[in-house]
Amino acid sequence: MGKRLLIGLLIFVVPIAHAMQHQTIDTDHVTYDVIKVTDLSQLELYLKNPQTHRYYQKFSNIQHELPKCAQLxxxxxAGMYHADFQPVGLYVEQGQQLSKLNQANGVGNFFIQPNGVLAWNHQQATIKSTQDYKQQGFKALYATQSGPMLIYNGEINRRFLVDSNxxxxxxxxxxxxxxxxxxxSRQGVSFYQFxxxxKQQLKIDHALYLDGSISSLYSVSTKQHDKAFNLGPIVAEVDRSACK
Incomplete structure (x- = not known):
């Protein structure tokens, strides 16, 4: 494990082979886990088991369904969902749209404007506002819609309150x-803090909120496996190099 001390910022770097790197960053008395995915061909979305049509809900259910040669x-x-685990907005898995783009007005975090879409294929990843994504015509292999946008064109969402409790x-x-x-985040943070x-630590111009309270992480590098909540859409980095 590498360790670097910066002014007001403590970073623990856990190098991982293949497509991801896991960092733990402490700043302003809050610890954040940051997973950087560099190989989009290993990143996938999971919602339902294609054979049983049951929602995965748990990271362990995905792990159990992978071939023995694959590593989670x-x-x-990976995005907000209804009580029956159906995505609230757009959901694309393996090039198939299972839930359409949601442009409605409503109550709750999903509808704080602008909301947006995370989408990728093997060559490109994009995060756009819902309206920009609609006009972009991106050919998504995977996509999930959520909200609100945290950072949009380099600016923090103006609807966030600096002093929110x-x-x-x-x-x-x-x-x-x-x-x-x-x-x-490992501790509670406001929308603005998040x-x-x-913006400040990762220097990112486009970022999308996925959820809160039920936020969960599985990371083989730190042996973390959050099990408390049943989840809707799940994003996963799967190494299938041993299957070839």
Missing amino acids: NFAMN SLKIRNGVGVKNNQLYFVI AQFF
């Missing part, structure tokens, strides 16, 4: 140089 390295909840464990994702940065981390 990282997983995280609504503190929750939160997770989100940002994109920079065609690499995705998945982040989860967005500020992406």
Whole structure:
């Protein structure tokens, strides 16, 4: 494990082979886990078992369904969902749209504007506002819609209150140089604090909120496996190099 001490910032770097790197960053009395995914071909979305049509809900259920040659390295909840685990907004898995883009107005975090979409294929990753994504015509292999946007065109969402006392464990994702940065806080943070981390510490211009309170992480590098919540969409980095 590498360790570097910066002014006001403590970073623990856990190098991982293949497509991801896990960092633990302490700043302003909050610890964040940051997983950088560099190989988009190993990043996938999971919702239902294709044979049983049952929602996976747990990281362990995905792990059990993978072939023995495959390794689950990282997983995280990946967007908001209804009580029946159906995604609230757009959901694309292996090029098939299972839930359409949600452009409605409503109550709750998903509808704080602008909300947005995380999408990728094997060549490119993008995070756009819902309206920008609709106009972009991106050919997504995987996509999940959530909200609100944390950082949009380099600016923190103007709807966030600097002095908010609504503190929750939160997770989100940002994109920079065609690499995705998945982040989860270990302590409760406000929307503004969480967005500020992406902007100041990661220097990211586009970031999307995934969820709060139920935020969960699986990381083989740190042997972390959050089991408390049943989840809807799940993003996972799966190493299948041994299967070839």
